[in-house]
Amino acid sequence: MTLPALASTLLILLTLCYACVCAAQPFGRCHKCDGLGFALKHDRKGRPKRGKHCRRCNGHGIRIRRGRHLWNLWARTYRRGTAPAPKHPAQKG
Numbered sequence: 001m002t003l004p005a006l007a008s009t010l011l012i013l014l015t016l017c018y019a020c021v022c023a024a025q026p027f028g029r030c031h032k033c034d035g036l037g038f039a040l041k042h043d044r045k046g047r048p049k050r051g052k053h054c055r056r057c058n059g060h061g062i063r064i065r066r067g068r069h070l071w072n073l074w075a076r077t078y079r080r081g082t083a084p085a086p087k088h089p090a091q092k093g
Contacts, residue, residue, distance in 0.1 A: 022067035030057035037061040 001009075029035030037059040039051035053059045064072075 018067055022065050022071065026065060026068040027062040028065050030054060030061055030063050032056045033061060035061040 030037075033039060033054040033056070037054055037057065039054065040048050041051035042048055054061070057063055
């Protein structure tokens with residue numbers, strides 16, 4: 001197998017695996033708080049304590065994956081584009 005064919009096959013396989021991950025687990029841990037929902041602070045003795053509320057994930061500790069976000073955008077656009085045109089009751093005819 002030539003190098004470009006191998007690279008293409010590997011890229012397609014990687015894309016399909018990521019699509020399966022996005023379908024099975026649409027949410028991942030927040031990168032800023034590591035899934036805790038708050039920042040860890042340490043007191044003077046070095047013991048960890050709860051810090052501020054994470055603004056990126058709103059304290060939930062999860063975020064939506066990029067692939068799932070793109071899928072949701074595409075699905076929303078597709079539904080809006082294929083929906084039947086609304087009929088206006090004020091029009092006579």
